[in-house]
Amino acid sequence: MVGLKIDDLIVGQKALYSKTITETDVYLFAGISGDINPAHVNNEYAKDTFFKERIAHGILSASLISAVIGMQLPGPGTIYVSQTLKFLSPVHFGDTISASVEVKEILKDKNRVLLNTSCKNQNNVEVLVGEAIVLPPK
Incomplete structure (x- = not known):
């Protein structure tokens, strides 16, 4: 399985991946990343924060971009060079x-x-933006 090569890409080409973020996702991500910030994993602590409830890691949402790049556009074989967020x-x-x-x-x-x-x-509110540079497969 190989993604799109540079000659297969055109400016304006788009791809999308959607996922509902669950409590399990947040706890698994906390364990994998080591980021056990109480804003993500502690209900009592989160009640006293600006958001009044636990929130998902920002990088968890950003990792969904990696899913699009690695699996769809350009797809398998693509190498990340940089990402701003x-x-x-x-x-x-x-x-x-x-x-x-x-x-x-x-x-x-x-x-x-x-x-x-x-x-x-789901309300079409932008939660993050950025730019990536990638090397599509040869």
């Missing part, structure tokens, strides 16, 4: 997050692709 809104347990990737620029001579990346919740 700006976190705009919290992700709550039960939110359905849609990660989208759009081809912004193609640098054929360097076999690099600049992608606009974003995640939105």
Whole structure:
């Protein structure tokens, strides 16, 4: 299974992946990453925070972008070079997050692709935005 090569990509091409973030996802991510910040895993602590309830890790939502890049656009064999992120809104347990990737620029001579990346919740609220540079498979 090999993803799209640079000659198969066009500016404006898009792909999307959606997932509902569960309590289990947050606890598994906390265990894998080592980030057991009480804002994510402790109900009593979270009641006294700005958000008044536990929220998902921002990077958990950002990881859905990796799913789009690695499995769809450009897809299997793609190598991440860089990713910028700006976190705009919290992700709550039960939110359905849609990660989208759009081809912004193609640098054929360097076999690099600049992608606009974003995640939105079920209410179409943008929770994060950024840009990625990737190397599509050869």
